[in-house]
Amino acid sequence: MQAENLTGGQELLCINTEKVYDWILNEATFDLSLADLELPVNPATGAQLECDDIDIDTVTCAVAPTAVDPIVILDRVDQQFVIDGAQVTLQLVNIRKNFEVTIFVDLIPELGGATVEVGTAEFTRCEQVILCAPEGTDVNVTYTDLDCFVCTAICDPTTTATPDELDVTVTVRLCQSIQSVFDVTLEIVADFCQPRDILPIPPCPAPTIPPQCPVIFPSNNTVSGDKC
Secondary structure, three states, X not given: OOOOOOOOOOEEEEEEXXXXXXXXXXXXXXXXXXXXXXXXXXXXXXXXXXXXHEEEEEEEEEEEEOOOOOEEEEEEEEEEEEEOOEEEEEEEEEEEEXXXXXXXXXXXXXXXXXXXXXXXXXXXXXEEEEEOOOOOOEEEEEEEXXXXXXXXXXXXXXXXXXXXXXXXXXXXXXEEEEEEEEEEEEEEEEOOOOXXXXXXXXXXXXXXXXXXXXXXXXXXXXXXXXXX
């Protein structure tokens, strides 16, 4: 049953929302060098892993923003630009982005071939963007894609007193949406939203009979009076 209109027509409404002052999409690629990552212990046996225990061709990575301060707007500086013959004031925005990358490797088949985590390292990258982002606006950075792959991986045997170490170079690629926004209250003419129809719960299915094979059973040459 369709719900009835809440107002019966349009009304003048005030709503709180965000005004987008500026919006850009861009992408970036950068390389990281992670050196001296100590090999962990074998989670199955508790023994310290060595270079011969891992498949160096299976080193992989995962990248994610840090849980604390993933995006920091350092500052913004007014810059004068001439666009379409008109002089405008925009802002050079300095952004610091914090990430963490985690390295994984597979054990050799003789040790079960399980994937183990080698270690996690934090890193920082900074960039500058030109935005209409005057003081008072917020700059929001959203990652639409964030991924990495291992470019090189080398395992270095060490002395018996210290664990063997992994040296890895990682390439990180990100796609991002950057907006400058400000909270505003708008006056618009609109209808109130209506609830959708309630979806019916599917009924219980009827009993079904499995397909039969009358060509092979019962046999057509059964003796009269025989029962199967």
